[in-house]
Amino acid sequence: MSGITxxxxxxxxxxxxxxxxxxxSGVLGVVTPLALLGLWQAACAAHVAPPHILPSPAxxxxxxxxxxxxxxxxxxxxxxxxxxxxxxxxxSVSGLAFGLLLGLSQLGExxxxxxxxxxxxxxxxxxxxxxxxxxxxxxxxxxxxxxLSSFAPTVVNTWRATRAIPAPLRELAAVLTFxxxxxxxxxxxxxxxxxxxxxxxxxxxxxxxxxxxxxxFLDIAPGxxxxxxxxxxxxxVDLMLVAxxxxxxxxxxxxxxxxxxERRLLRWSPR
Amino acid sequence: MSRTGRRRVATLTxxxxxxxxxxxxxxxxxxxxxxxxxxxxxxxAVWRALLENAASGDLLxxxxxxxxxxxxxxxxxxxxxxxxxxxxxxxxxxxxxLDPCFLLLAQVPPLAWIPLLILVLGIDEGMKVTVIAWAxxxxxxxxxxQGIRDVPAPLRELGRVLTFxxxxxLTRIVLPAAVPSIFTxxxxxxxxxxxxxxxxxxxxxSEGLGYLIAYGRQLFQLDLVLAMVVVxxxxxxxxxxxxxxxxxxxxxxxxxxx
Numbered sequence: 146m147s148g149i150t151x152x153x154x155x156x157x158x159x160x161x162x163x164x165x166x167x168x169x170s171g172v173l174g175v176v177t178p179l180a181l182l183g184l185w186q187a188a189c190a191a192h193v194a195p196p197h198i199l200p201s202p203a204x205x206x207x208x209x210x211x212x213x214x215x216x217x218x219x220x221x222x223x224x225x226x227x228x229x230x231x232x233x234x235x236x237s238v239s240g241l242a243f244g245l246l247l248g249l250s251q252l253g254e255x256x257x258x259x260x261x262x263x264x265x266x267x268x269x270x271x272x273x274x275x276x277x278x279x280x281x282x283x284x285x286x287x288x289x290x291x292x293l294s295s296f297a298p299t300v301v302n303t304w305r306a307t308r309a310i311p312a313p314l315r316e317l318a319a320v321l322t323f324x325x326x327x328x329x330x331x332x333x334x335x336x337x338x339x340x341x342x343x344x345x346x347x348x349x350x351x352x353x354x355x356x357x358x359x360x361x362f363l364d365i366a367p368g369x370x371x372x373x374x375x376x377x378x379x380x381x382v383d384l385m386l387v388a389x390x391x392x393x394x395x396x397x398x399x400x401x402x403x404x405x406x407e408r409r410l411l412r413w414s415p416r
Numbered sequence: 417m418s419r420t421g422r423r424r425v426a427t428l429t430x431x432x433x434x435x436x437x438x439x440x441x442x443x444x445x446x447x448x449x450x451x452x453x454x455x456x457x458x459x460x461a462v463w464r465a466l467l468e469n470a471a472s473g474d475l476l477x478x479x480x481x482x483x484x485x486x487x488x489x490x491x492x493x494x495x496x497x498x499x500x501x502x503x504x505x506x507x508x509x510x511x512x513x514l515d516p517c518f519l520l521l522a523q524v525p526p527l528a529w530i531p532l533l534i535l536v537l538g539i540d541e542g543m544k545v546t547v548i549a550w551a552x553x554x555x556x557x558x559x560x561x562q563g564i565r566d567v568p569a570p571l572r573e574l575g576r577v578l579t580f581x582x583x584x585x586l587t588r589i590v591l592p593a594a595v596p597s598i599f600t601x602x603x604x605x606x607x608x609x610x611x612x613x614x615x616x617x618x619x620x621x622s623e624g625l626g627y628l629i630a631y632g633r634q635l636f637q638l639d640l641v642l643a644m645v646v647v648x649x650x651x652x653x654x655x656x657x658x659x660x661x662x663x664x665x666x667x668x669x670x671x672x673x674x
């Protein structure tokens with residue numbers, strides 16, 4: 146493929162080539178957002194669509210400013226985040242326990258493994274109506290859905306990782322006559338940590354997805370997803386674009402956070 | 417019976433133990449009336465709801481509609497994703513230009529686009545297929561690009577030594593080497609398409625499996641809701657099975673290669 150790159154680079158001015166690569170990719174990286182922004186502005190100026198369908202970039206920025214200073218933005222953000230955190234902790238802690246049960250005990254695996262696998266086949270959102278009947282459409286129903294969404298990925302990865310602990314380590318534990326608890330604490334958890342971290346990472350992504358889903362589907366309450374619904378009901382596209390941008394930034398922050406946590410937790414591992 | 421056969425039967429029996437116990441407890445709770453029907457209908461009622469819907473043809477027609485939406489959305493999303501992913505994987509310039517924007521958009525949960533798309537496209541098929549396509553597009557792009565970038569350098573050098581032109585290198589070396597990663601992306605994409613289909617149908621639709629669930633919920637017919645949850649599980653399993661089969665066939669050469 147270097148053939149392709151060579152052909153392209155030959156056409157470029159020499160001064161551009163002399164710039165440091167980091168600077169070059171930095172410059173190129175902002176080209177597309179700027180171009181899109183320009184296109185958007187041009188479309189608005191040319192009245193491609195009425196302003197309530199296609200608000201100008203300035204109008205969206207103004208709306209964002211308004212939400213930040215005078216609106217309920219911070220309230221919505223903290224409502225969404227705390228909802229997500231509660232559900233994530235509930236789901237991942239119980240998922241960790243269940244995953245360890247499946248991974249450590251052969252009997253546990255044979256008893257509960259098939260039921261869990263069957264449960265996993267059902268699409269996540271199919272549980273929303275059921276949970277809303279059982280827990281109501283309010284806060285409890287939303288948190289229950291977030292917990293359910295982070296449960297399965299934690300279980301799968303914990304299960305797989307504890308199953309895959311190398312036999313020599315198990316034998317070592319047997320030679321040292323470790324008890325069950327010592328085995329879990331000293332061998333199983335550290336040995337399975339890389340897999341468990343992967344599970345928690347994907348649980349975090351699912352929890353965020355489920356938070357937004359719960360806010361869209363269940364009763365109206367403060368939250369970023371709720372603002373999306375409000376924007377649709379009132380036909381305020383600027384509000385929806387602000388909410389979507391906030392969702393993107395939070396999603397980005399979570400994936401950075403998860404990558405950072407992964408590096409910290411796995412610093413000792415040779416991987 | 418051979419020893420392995422006996423062991424298999426034992427495993428099966430143990431595996432069926434928990435579902436059986438759950439079913440018995442569920443029936444008992446329902447029979448004693450400890451929980452109202454609106455919260456937990458009897459297993460027999462769920463079975464009846466399933467049979468009734470199957471007999472009236474509602475089940476088949478709604479399943480087909482849901483499958484059609486998933487099929488259309490996934491086909492569009494996966495095809496576009498393969499193309500865009502190849503672009504990002506093959507050209508450094510394109511990656512630097514487009515990757516940041518794409519990654520930022522990919523951070524938004526797919527279903528969060530639904531309210532905006534409803535305003536722009538209305539609540540008909542177009543909106544649903546678009547969301548489903550976008551949901552399957554993202555993982556296909558990520559894995560396609562990664563798979564191409566991860567093709568071992570010696571393989572590419574081989575192409576250069578043999579003086580393959582770029583197209584030949586792509587079709588004979590890069591793409592075959594990236595097939596496992598491509599399939600990971602397709603599998604994730606299909607799973608996402610399936611999830612998003614249910615979400616989109618719950619949100620706004622008048623047909624489909626997700627609609628039947630929402631409908632059952634509105635009428636407080638939890639037996640219908642549970643029956644459709646079971647159907648979603650079974651159909652999801654079948655769809656995954658078909659993709660796994662396709663993957664096995666396409667990857668057969670890898671097992672043969674030394």
